[in-house]
Amino acid sequence: MRSLQIPKSPKVISGVVILGVFIVLTVIGPWIAPYSPNTNRFSTSQMPSWHHLLGTTLLGQDVFSQLLVGCRETMVVGFVAGFIATVLSIVVGLAAGYIGGKTDEGLSLLSNVFLAIPGLPLMIVINSYLPPGKQANPLVIGVVISLTGWAWGARVLRAQTMSLRDRDFVEAARIIGESRRRIMFGEIGPNLLPVLASSLLFTILYAVGLFTTLAFLGLTPLSTWNWGTMLYWSNTQNAAIAGQWWWVGPPGIAIALVGTSLALINFGIDEFINPRLRAGGLSARQRRKVGMSRRPHLGFTPVRRVSATKPTGSN
Amino acid sequence: MRVILRRLGVYAFTAWVTITVNFILPRLMPGNPFDQIAAKLTGVVTAQELQAIKIQLGGDINQPMIEQYWHYLNQLAHFNLGVSITLSSPVSTILAGQIWWTVGLIGVAAVLSFLIGTVLGVVFGWMRGSRADNVIPVATFLQSVPYYFLGTVLIMAFASHWHFFPLENAYDLSITPGWHWDFISSLLRHSELPILSIVLSSLAGWMLGMRNMMVTIAGEDFVLMAVAKGLPRRRVIWHAARSAILPSIANFTLAIGLLVSGSLLVEQIFNYPGVGNLILEAVGGEDYPLIQGIFLLITFTVLGASFLADILYYVLDPRIRTATAH
Numbered sequence: 001m002r003s004l005q006i007p008k009s010p011k012v013i014s015g016v017v018i019l020g021v022f023i024v025l026t027v028i029g030p031w032i033a034p035y036s037p038n039t040n041r042f043s044t045s046q047m048p049s050w051h052h053l054l055g056t057t058l059l060g061q062d063v064f065s066q067l068l069v070g071c072r073e074t075m076v077v078g079f080v081a082g083f084i085a086t087v088l089s090i091v092v093g094l095a096a097g098y099i100g101g102k103t104d105e106g107l108s109l110l111s112n113v114f115l116a117i118p119g120l121p122l123m124i125v126i127n128s129y130l131p132p133g134k135q136a137n138p139l140v141i142g143v144v145i146s147l148t149g150w151a152w153g154a155r156v157l158r159a160q161t162m163s164l165r166d167r168d169f170v171e172a173a174r175i176i177g178e179s180r181r182r183i184m185f186g187e188i189g190p191n192l193l194p195v196l197a198s199s200l201l202f203t204i205l206y207a208v209g210l211f212t213t214l215a216f217l218g219l220t221p222l223s224t225w226n227w228g229t230m231l232y233w234s235n236t237q238n239a240a241i242a243g244q245w246w247w248v249g250p251p252g253i254a255i256a257l258v259g260t261s262l263a264l265i266n267f268g269i270d271e272f273i274n275p276r277l278r279a280g281g282l283s284a285r286q287r288r289k290v291g292m293s294r295r296p297h298l299g300f301t302p303v304r305r306v307s308a309t310k311p312t313g314s315n
Numbered sequence: 316m317r318v319i320l321r322r323l324g325v326y327a328f329t330a331w332v333t334i335t336v337n338f339i340l341p342r343l344m345p346g347n348p349f350d351q352i353a354a355k356l357t358g359v360v361t362a363q364e365l366q367a368i369k370i371q372l373g374g375d376i377n378q379p380m381i382e383q384y385w386h387y388l389n390q391l392a393h394f395n396l397g398v399s400i401t402l403s404s405p406v407s408t409i410l411a412g413q414i415w416w417t418v419g420l421i422g423v424a425a426v427l428s429f430l431i432g433t434v435l436g437v438v439f440g441w442m443r444g445s446r447a448d449n450v451i452p453v454a455t456f457l458q459s460v461p462y463y464f465l466g467t468v469l470i471m472a473f474a475s476h477w478h479f480f481p482l483e484n485a486y487d488l489s490i491t492p493g494w495h496w497d498f499i500s501s502l503l504r505h506s507e508l509p510i511l512s513i514v515l516s517s518l519a520g521w522m523l524g525m526r527n528m529m530v531t532i533a534g535e536d537f538v539l540m541a542v543a544k545g546l547p548r549r550r551v552i553w554h555a556a557r558s559a560i561l562p563s564i565a566n567f568t569l570a571i572g573l574l575v576s577g578s579l580l581v582e583q584i585f586n587y588p589g590v591g592n593l594i595l596e597a598v599g600g601e602d603y604p605l606i607q608g609i610f611l612l613i614t615f616t617v618l619g620a621s622f623l624a625d626i627l628y629y630v631l632d633p634r635i636r637t638a639t640a641h
Contacts, residue, residue, distance in 0.1 A: 011452065113329045116568055116621055120576030121594065121613045122336075128598055128606055129340050152569060209461060213580065216463060217595060231464065235584075240471040241482065248471060252464035259459025264452065270527065 009271065015264030022258055025068060026075040033065040037225045048246050055246035058237045066230050067250050073226035075258070077142040077211045082204030084146035089153030089199060094192075096154070097161025098184050108158065114151035119210055122148055127219050138211075138220055145207050152206075153199035160195045164188050198269045201262045212255050227251035322625045326618045333614045337607050338387050342380075396611070397604035401596065406608035410590070414612065417589035420506060421578045424513035425571070431514065432521025433563060437556045439522065440529020451523070458519035462577035466512040466584040473508065480508040483586035509585045517574050521563060528559035561632055567624035572617055579613075 035042075040060040048055045054063035096107035126144055164170060165188070173187045214220050215228025218236075222229060230251040234240070239247045390397075396406035439447050457465075473479045486492065486501040532538060532555045541551045579591030586592070590609055597605035 014452075109325060109328065112325050113332050116326065116329045116572070116618055117333060117614055118572035118576050118617050120579065121610045124594060124598060125337070125340065125606055125610045128601070128603070129343075205459070213461060213463070213576075216461070216580070217583075217598070219598065231467075235463075235467065240467045241475045243471060243476060245471060248464075248467055252461065252467070255464065256456055256460040260452070260456045263455045263459060267451070267455075 009268050011264045012268030015261045015266075015268070018257055018261035019265065022071060022075060022254075022261070025071045027072075029068040029071040033068040035062040035065045037061060037066040037069045039065075045242070045244060045247075054250050055244070057233065057247055058239065058242075058244075063230075063247055063250060066225055067227070067254060070225040070227050070230055070251065071254070073138055073224055074208060074212060074228070074255070077138050077145075077226070078204050078208035078258075080139060081142040081146040081149065081207035081211070082200060084143060085150040085203045085207065086153055086196070086200045088146065088150035089157055089203070090196065092150065093154040093157025094161055094184055094188070097158040098165055098180075098188065100162075100165075104158075107154070111151040111154045111158075114148065115155065117148075119145075119148045119206075120213060123210060123214060124217070124219065127214065138224065138226070141211060141214065141220055142207065145210050146203075149203055149206050149210070153196075153203055156195055156199050157192060160192055161188055164191055194269050194273045198266050198273070201266045201269075205259050205262045208255065208258055227255050319626060319629055322622065326622050330615065330618060333611060334388070334391060335384075337611060338384055341603065391611075396608035399597075399602055399605040399608075401600035401602045401605070406604050409593070409605065410608055410612055413588060413590055413593050414616075416587065417578075417582065417591060418616070420509055420582070420587065420589060421513065421575060423506075424510045424578065425517070425574055427510065428514040428517040428574075429521055429563075432518040433525050433560060435518070436522040436525025437529055437552060437559070440526040440533065440559070441552055443526070443530050451526075454519035454523055457515060458523065460516055461580075462513060462516045463580035463584050465516045466509070466581045469508055469512050469515075470584065481505050484588075505587075509581050509587055512584075513574070513578050513581055516577065517570075520570060520573075524563055524566065525559060528562055529555060532559045561628065564624055564628045564631065567628075568617075568621040571620050571624070575613060575617055 038061065040057075042052065042056045042060040042062060044056060044060045045058050046052055046056045052062050052064060054067060056062055057066075092107050092111060096104045096111075123145065127141070130140070130144075170183060170187050173183050178187070211220070212226065212228030212231070215226050216231045216235065218232050220226070220229065222232070228251075231248070234244070234247045234251075394407045396410070398404065399406050399409055402409055439450055442448075469480075470482065474482045481504060484505060486498060486505050490498050490501050492498055535555075535558075538551065538555045541554050546554070579594060581587070582589045582591035583595055590613060594606065594609045596602070597609060
């Protein structure tokens with residue numbers, strides 16, 4: 001059933017395309033920005049025009065340039081934090097799920113603690129105590145974000161590891177005397193990949209959200225640009241009440257689009273893990289193509305008819 | 316019951332970790348925050364209060380650490396969270412005045428969003444494979460929009476441009492607060508848009524989770540059995556939905572943390588009184604006792620809500636009552 005495989009799903013394709021565009025902008029954004037994001041020599045609060053594709057701010061800065069330049073910091077911090085957090089969750093989740101016993105108890109308790117403490121207030125407290133030198137570095141903030149964001153992934157990975165631990169192929173590897181590390185990374189690891197990918201995307205989403213939120217609050221250095229900083233300035237200068245949609249809109253929509261693309265790819269992974277979700281993704285036209293004349297209903301697994309006979313009966 | 320006690324233990328431990336983190340953080344960081352603010356305080360608060368703040372922030376290095384910790388715990392047990400630097404009154408008094416705004420706003424919004432999201436998730440789960448699936452990308456986008464951004468957009472459209480809703484504050488400031496209709500109606504009018512923005516941005520998460528669980532559960536044998544018995548459609552849906560809702564409740568801890576974090580900013584956007592608004596003032600004024608107090612308060616509230624969700628889960632899922640471990 002090629003038509004049902006992950007890469008073909010329109011959700012996943014649009015997710016990958018949107019994310020791809022932003023990743024390209026992360027690399028080339030600061031180079032292709034028409035002006036410096038700090039230059040304030042333009043007329044103030046202009047609507048979008050050919051000279052300023054997204055208009056200008058109250059201070060006469062080019063919004064489009066700020067958006068392009070700000071992409072890099074937002075994405076890099078989000079991805080770095082996401083990756084570090086995922087590595088932490090792999091270590092904790094795999095160890096807890098595979099070793100079990102007291103190790104599991106301890107590590108699960110640890111992840112429950114981190115899961116229960118709300119991330120934003122914790123970050124605000126930590127951030128307020130960071131010495132000014134450290135505050136100036138967005139990557140430090142990214143690392144701290146990763147320390148608050150690994151628990152969910154660890155919990156999901158632990159559950160998945162536990163369900164794999166007693167499968168026959170793992171048992172077989174254990175009987176032929178494979179080392180524990182080899183079983184964890186060679187046998188169980190590859191089967192965790194979909195869950196891992198999903199948890200990575202989720203964590204990046206969380207990190208981008210938390211970082212831009214901190215920036216929106218003015219808690220990250222204001223000397224560099226990211227989308228949260230843009231929203232911070234538009235908020236402190238009352239752009240919303242003045243109706244300057246071209247200033248407020250782009251950074252917020254950019255954040256939402258990055259989040260949407262990650263979530264859309266995640267849908268594809270969900271459908272891969274749980275095939276029951278998959279048939280729901282078929283549009284009426286696709287269903288006709290694979291020969292399913294009615295939409296699958298509650299309680300019935302959709303059946304693909306090869307012959308031309310129309311299925312009868314009701315549900 | 317063992318399961319509940321176990322969870323209670325986890326939350327108690329988490330509470331202790333939070334308290335201890337609060338104690339250690341200011342002492343861990345290079346450059347004593349107390350030294351930075353000591354100058355600011357001189358003359359503002361009494362010498363005794365200054366000493367209290369000093370102990371709270373680790374300024375009193377003559378005392379051994381363990382004694383400082385003991386003192387700190389003792390103060391906490393008496394709800395003594397220190398004195399706010401910027402507002403120069405006890406933190407506990409300030410918080411007691413502000414917490415109800417936050418609990419009211421977020422509480423109502425959270426309940427509404429959970430109920431509406433869950434019902435929509437059931438409906439869209441049932442209608443999977445139809446045009447209704449187009450709601451998924453829309454919901455995904457809504458879910459990714461930051462709360463504060465959605466709030467800003469709503470203000471821009473419905474309060475600033477069209478004047479459907481008031482711009483800011485929790486009530487018309489020209490009305491004296493009290494138990495009379497003018498005040499109450501003003502209160503309700505002012506809460507509509509903040510609640511709408513929290514509900515809109517948090518709804519999609521519940522909805523998508525519920526939809527996926529509905530679709531999964533719909534393939535289970537007991538649902539097939541219900542259909543085969545010829546039960547009316549509504550009863551079949553109810554049958555499936557009751558099982559599908561469990562993961563939503565199990566994930567409540569994570570969701571409530573995100574929801575509270577997001578809502579704190581909504582207060583800021585709408586200039587709504589409450590803890591969220593307060594925390595930003597506190598950060599701006601480097602008011603460390605207030606920051607710490609708010610952090611403790613928010614975390615404890617979230618822990619309490621999570622525990623309630625756990626009890627609900629215990630009541631709803633008979634399997635967990637017989638489970639031995641985990």
